[in-house]
Amino acid sequence: MENSLVKKSIIKVIKKNIGVSILLVFAVCGVVIISLVPPQILKHIIDYNLIPKSTNRLLLLAIGYMSAILLIGVIDFMKEAILTVLGQKITKEIRIAMMEKLERINTMFFSANESGIVVSRFTNDVDAINSMFTSGIIGMIIDCFKVIGIVISIWLFSRRLGIITLMLLPIIYSITRLFQKRMLRAQIENRILVGKVNNHISESLKNIQMIKAYSKEGYMEDKYIEHLMKNYKTIEKVNFYDSVFSPIIQLIRAAAIGTIVVLSSERLNYLGISLGMVAASIDLISNLFAPIENLGMELQSIQQAVSGIHRVNDFYNENEEECKNKSMKGEHIVSNREEVRISFNDVTFSYEEGEDILQNINLEIIPQEKVTFVGKTGVGKSTLFKLIMGLLKPTKGTITVNGVDVYSISNSEKRKIFGYVDQSFHTIKGTVVDQVSLQDKSITREQVEKALDFVGLTDYIGTLERGYNTEVGKGNLFSQGQKQLLAIARAIVTNPPILILDEITANLDAITEEKIVSVLQRASQGHTILSISHRLSSMIASDTIVILEKGRVKNVSSPEELLQSDDWYRSHIALEKLTWS
Structure with missing residues (x-):
């Protein structure tokens, strides 16, 4: 995006923290790869130890299974810690750049924009951008790679099961895309209304003595409620889309697991996979839908961030005062007050x-x-x-x-x-x-x-x-x-x-x-x-x-x-x- 303040801030922080950024990439790859290991261990435990009733390697595999889960948690913690640090540094750079912009911005901007709306860009919009790093785009990338890895793992178990899994993906994509568009509209509208609410509060506090002197408390309260109700309705839309998205994904997951169990039953045996593969496939399917459930929350964070990025970049692209002649000294212009x-x-x-x-x-x-x-x-x-x-x-x-x-x-x-x-x-x-x-x-x-x-x-x-x-x-x-x-x-x-x-x-x-x-x-x-x-x-x-x-x-x-x-x-x-x- 041309003249994107957010883009410039991200690049600046990454260049200053190249080692931490590389560690983040390592953590992201580690979380994705290691998350695929436990289902494979579970398959070996069932097929080669529980069914033949062999306990020779059972303890070792159990330790490996628990170690893999523990390692996932450790790397995931490291990933979250790095994201928090980088996210805070990026938001700091954005706010510094915005304040520098505020010093250069054309005075006409303040005639057309109320103070509460400008404050909202520094606070709410930048906080929304921060959420993109802590719980948004990186998490979505991780979850997308998890989905790809899980599909490949299931395909290796059974081509037929892989085809069923692939058939689920367009359905899930369509549902996600539908919610993405509607949530984006609601989030942009919400950002605007939050600015109006903040401005009304700011103006009310600024003029509180005049409001009390002229007994206008009721009028100001009515206007506040009006702004608040409009904002409340947009939040209702966002919450509705967010709350509906997760149950839909849960129902699809239950249907998919039920289908695997039925098709793998002894009577049908359509998939032609072992009991260990069935257990591993169910684990993988559960892992497939877990990131998709997370996509709902990540999607909301990203939509908030996108609307915040648009508003921050719009602010950053506002017209600036023309270059002033800094070499021109005031005392030289009026060296003699009588002239x-x-x-x-x-x-x-x-x-x-x-x-x-x-x-x-x-x-x-x-x-x-x-x-x-x-x-x-x-x-x-x-x-x-x-x-x-x-x-x-x-x-x-x-x-x-x-x-x-x-x-x-x-x-x-x-x-x-x-x-x-x-x-x-x-x-x-x-x-x-x-x-x-x-x-x-x-x-x-x-x-x-x-x-x-x-x-x-x-x-x-x-x-x-x-x-x-x-x-x-x-x-x-x-x-x-x-x-x-x-x-x-x-x-x-x-x-x-x-x-x-x-x-x-x-x-x-x-x-x-x-x-x-x-x-x-x-x-x-x-x-x-x-x-x-x-x-x-x-x-x-x-x-x-x-x-x-x-x-x-x-x-x-x-x-x-x-x-x-x-x-x-x-x-x-x-x-x-x-x-x-």
Whole structure:
């Protein structure tokens, strides 16, 4: 399969563990060959020792019979141990490669795929692939070779019995093929629905406070049950096929053994074989159907793995971000913050072909200008900010900083150019310092403390048990307003020339909002500021207002001029004053 992540991971692990892989081949061959030995010993015990009542070699043959069975168990244990080790190494390689892919994957992927579905590919799908090695394809290969060896052994006993055995194989193959097709469809459907269930749980936990605040527990529970019931029905299909397959094979085995006994009876003697051969043939027939019974379980593991492989490879083949110019240093692009110019050159963007979110945006932002973007919800303001930071690539046109396309700048350099603050602050595992530096070694402790002091958090941090070294876990060490101040500190710690503020006061009360705006007013000195504000009356002082409507720029002017010339802006300001008065 082209660009197959699973194939590459398997080859890589085998090359690194060539000795173990050879030992696995030896174990597989040993299990197949030695499993054919006990029936042959049983034949000799009956024909040459029990029937003639000779005990000369009986003890030796009995020891040989038991030793062969013991050896089968030992080699089978070795095979399972090797498979477990190799399987874990392969899944480790797959997950490492998937994480590396996640770092390169195009941002558009995350707009089209929910987080729970992506997590499901890393967990459920990779675990299904692991089962292919521990209880799937290798076991199926062993069982197939066992079937071939058993058929040859029976043929050597009696050609007629061999023909009967061969007649059974197409029947068993047809039944297996029928179940294979139906189980594959059910497994693929199940993988998709498991991802939806995981995503619903993840989203519910993420938004649990909002759900409780708006008494939406019943709605979320109903949606969860809906997803769960759909998943349950697909699992029922899988379990039904799995449970029916084994009894059918058992019935065929009983019929085959009964036929051998009848045809070998003294009255018919159709097969012309000795009693020892009859006993050995029954043992071989039982051994023939044992691997076929196992094929049902192995088949299920393989179907799960196949669906998992498809989904993992689909993820691995997702479009990646175009090569960024790593040699381009952020400080070279904006060597002088007094000369930072941002240009929107006929920018058009759509998430899906034919459905433009933004259309033909043309703007020039001069150095240290304060620009606020306003418009109705869904008009494309946040999407525009993602384009400005180079997270998304315009469908048409470019956005440049000092003539350099922002999409071509490497992510590691963007932090030296842009400081981004949105309405939600995402903590990471680590100390208070880590929340600001994001564990970037190029950012010094002095820079972090200076940023925290600037936003007014120094005194509060001093009251914490370990100060700046306090671990920020799941507890509520910081209020919502303090988290926004941390977000501002995180944005300004590298002193970037451009600050991007995405509705950062949307979830704050009036007093906290006033404090945040005050900090931002001070932070705006010497910076180019691009902001989105849900309340025009509370935004920081702006030089220019850009009004977006239906994905286009409707108006661009100063706040004072818009109050005189734009009806929408004037009515919006008046409505806010009436609402908040």
